[in-house]
Amino acid sequence: MFIQRANGEDILEAIRHFPVTAVIGPRQCGKSTLAKHLMEDYPSGTLYLDLERPSDLEKLRDAEWFLSSQKDKLICIDEIQRKPELFPLIRSLVDEWNKPGCFVVLGSASRDLLMQSSESLAGRIVYKQLTPFLWSELPRDISIEKYFERGGFPRSILATSDKISFAWLNSFIATFLERDMLQWVNFTPATMRRLWQMLAHVNGQTVNYSSLGNSLGVSNQTVKNYIDLLKSTYMVDMIAPYISNMGKRLVKAPKVYISDSGIVSALLGIRTFTDFSGHPAFGAVWETIVLANLRGTFPEVEIYFYRTAGGAEIDFVVQINHQIIAIECKASYSPTLSKGNYIAIKDIHPEHTFVVTPSSESWPMSKGIDVVSLSGLIEKLSLITSI
Template identity: 45%
Template sequence: MITRLVLDELVELLSEFPALAIVGPRQVGKTTLVKLLQKHIDAEIIYIDLENPRHEIKLSDPVLFFENNEDKCIVLDEIQRRKDLFPILRAMIDQNRKPARFILLGSASPELIRDSSESLAGRIFYKELRPFHLLELPKGSDEKLLLRGGFPNSFLAKSDKMSELWREGFIQTYVEKDLPLLGLPVSPSESRKLLRMLAHLHGQVLNYTTLSKSLGVSSPTVKKYIQFLEHAFLIELLEPYSGNSAKRIVKSPKIYLRDTGILNYLLGISNYNDLLSNPNAGNLWEGFVLQQIKTILPYNATICFYRTNHGAELDIIVTFPNQKKIGVEIKLSASPSLSRGNYEAMKDLGITHLYVIIPTEDTYLLKENVQVMGLMHFIKNIKQMVT
């Protein structure tokens, strides 16, 4: 069983908070993670799957059930299906605020976050579970992770073909069942069309007007769809730099599909050679690196990109709590070169260290204060880069 990076943090949170919510897309490993947590909890665990009628009937009188199991840790899976439980959970927690009373698991939805934050404020901590990360996997897993993505069933499939079939089924279930249940007001065929369009925009600055014309809907409607998919953890928006700058900077976000396996399926990429020869390979690698970095950043670090109307740009700028900034440029090449715009961006922002991330394990200085390195070396040493 693969040990997740968030495990130790979750154990610490459970020692403090009465309720812990682990959210993320379906099949990302939330239930398996709870099994790993079980040995760290000094109480019997009762697991309730709110999609299972045999389980849900136990909550026909939730107050009675919770009171009779006050000394246990109750896991409520797919909690977004029973938003009516949140006021009851609040009352139960206020009667007894001992840590680790409830673990809530939810396929992400804006309604889940909003309702529970209103009724369980100060009683709950949210933690997102992302797909597999390189630091969780055996050495040499980078190509496999880039192709198959980090959903456990996809990554651990017996073959690339079985992995691809799993992703096909995942997308079909998501667009036909899960997204409508979560509240996306779009037909399954339109959802699939939207996801395919976004796959081809992966790594690009988002233009709502162009996208709305292609879909035949208004720009505000497209923004609503994008926001929904972002809250559902299917896509991610990387915001532009918003600090002080004398230059005219791009103000629209860049868009990425979170999981490269899902992205590859939508782009028709079936093997690693197809991936490398695809016109979107550079942007695909960029999105992969972005997710690997975001997963391990401290919660109070910020991440953005920088681009001006005159061509100055950097793929990623990370600002740490001590206000130190580092720049990251992502290149799908073993012998990368930087543009004049990259150096202009460093000057604009006062960045003294730029890291160029490549898909090999080489590490060397390209120029003073510009270091080329492999992704694994970067994510293992990022904390030391800001001291």
Template identity: 40%
Template sequence: MIPRDLEDKLHNALKNMPVVALVGPRQVGKTTLALQIVQDNIRKKSSYLDLELDTDLSKLSDTEGYLKLFKNQLLIIDEVQRKPDLFRVLRGLVDIRKRAGEKAGQFLLLGSASRDLLQQSSETLAGRIRYLELSPFSVMETYKNDPLGFNPLKLWFRGGFPDSYLATTDDESWEWRSDFISSYVERDIPLMGPQVSATRMKTFWSMLAHYHGQQIVLSEIGKSLEVSHTTIRSYLDILTDFYMVRQVQPWAGNTKKRLIKSPKIYLRDTGILHKLLNISDFDSLLGHPVVGASWEGFVAENIIVNLSNKWRYSYYRTTTQTEIDLVLEGPGSQVWAIEIKRSAAPTIRKTFHTACEDIGATRKFVVYSGMERFPMPEKTEAIGLIDFLKLIKALDTPTT
């Protein structure tokens, strides 16, 4: 088992909040992490309920009566979005127990979709719940698990879903990703609410892969699928809400330049991206037109998932193609401009420095595929992904 970076945050949340929601895509390891941390760190009796099982779901026919049986226990409820009226009951129980002196570690909710979970709980459990998102394996997690045998190219090619990354062969990883995509569009997405044709959603998902790292024109995709641009927007939101797609918003600061206003689209897991593009081996990836965008998305996603909530992220692009791949705005009015390069000998275009002046960048980085850290012209620093993530972590770690 590869230890997850979220473990300490989850443990801390359970010590301080009555309800904790651990959300993320299916098959990412939420249940494994929840059961592991309860076994190792929580000195409290716990019980587990999986709402995908009809037998467990039926136990909540009298939700309030059943939940009252678990006083002074931690109850883990998996696939909680299957029971949306649960949150109203949880609020009452939390408030009753708080008056009785039981404050933290009452309920750990696991959910595979963000939209329903957030909508149902944002009002009813405000101030009583903390959300944590578990993503597929990150570069830092795999690096810390085996520093000497660390291979970022394997993670980039296969993606970070545990069963894909840890598969015994590339072929087995490929088969797992194929099954995952089919299951998601045929069963998981419809089961969690949206009623969309599985064939149409899979086609849309595959088309979206060709826009990886770009802004999409909704009307163009809608014309291809013979649906309206508003329908395409809803499809995009579904995949975003189910943690398959990340929409990086454009930089929103003040400038006289004409900016691109639409979000940049990334498929969050590059293993899924490569499967949708039918890239079945690493050599094919290196020769594919998407290779640069794939690497950019891989690096960007690893940076974003390692940011604390003290940071905001965006991208910068003008109508004249002056751009910055990733803009990070953090504590102390820091504005970091990040150029992502796959080359081991990166170069920078002049337009990058122009864009940095536009946004008032306080630091400039080129995050590249090498391991060395060295200065580049115009106060820019080349840095490997691992060292860059360590830099962010150090800034977010409180000093004593």
């Protein structure tokens, strides 16, 4: 069963207008499935190449000859980061063919990394990001509790049981560490696994490179390099502080989040929502879910957090169409704001504040502050972006 993705039409529109469309995002998030679905009815015919398949790699032994012979097709190359030397050839071919819809390239390295390899494609390539499933994309029979424990990766959230989901998540982590990461230099799988598990325990907190380095027995720079690597492969997300000019002492270290709640649960050894609900990480995992949906729905919007040395804080601050929006995440059906939240709201002066909860209902809390569901938050922000 194919599940429609929110930006599927946007990606198809890019294919129709650009010579090269890059679809980027973490491994196993559905890029290949979506690309094959979009290519099913493509009028000129298609060719799909997976660079992790030996037979497809063999076809590219003489890449110029082979790809030149496929001129009239839409060519999809999966896991393009494994063969970055193809980019100059792709540039030459699209310039020769002079038409849109020449190539779709799929990659699980970040846009920044791919851009370093594809500089020669400037003006010829457009980047579109795909994430694990957003809450709005999932079938309605999937509960928010299941989304908590399993995350959004298709093979996890759609698994037939919690046991299979948990096994897949652990297999994904092992494969990522023991195979996918081997293409990067100066990398030790055992150290990365320990760091990743430590980050799961401090999920949603400001990063302390010194503390992490001391615990791992490595330098602060090594920790930073490893976190940058996790970020560049979409396994963690970093949120910068919102800096205002009010003269208060602000927390200036970034916050770090594991990018998917299912990965958090596997790293912490949590198998069920019941175990999750009593865990100290519960509130931060709700922040992870909200952040993942913000990133996936509004990829161009900058997201910050606000925290002062005196304890005033707001989870996320976003600027949309020149409006400052404050977002506080509360993993409760009966949310209340703390004194620190109210001080932060007064400091920031947002046009509106949303308190997002796992409930399916929304209601006004006070003037300028609304309690909203995750779906309600996305709907309200979508209205603001359309203004």
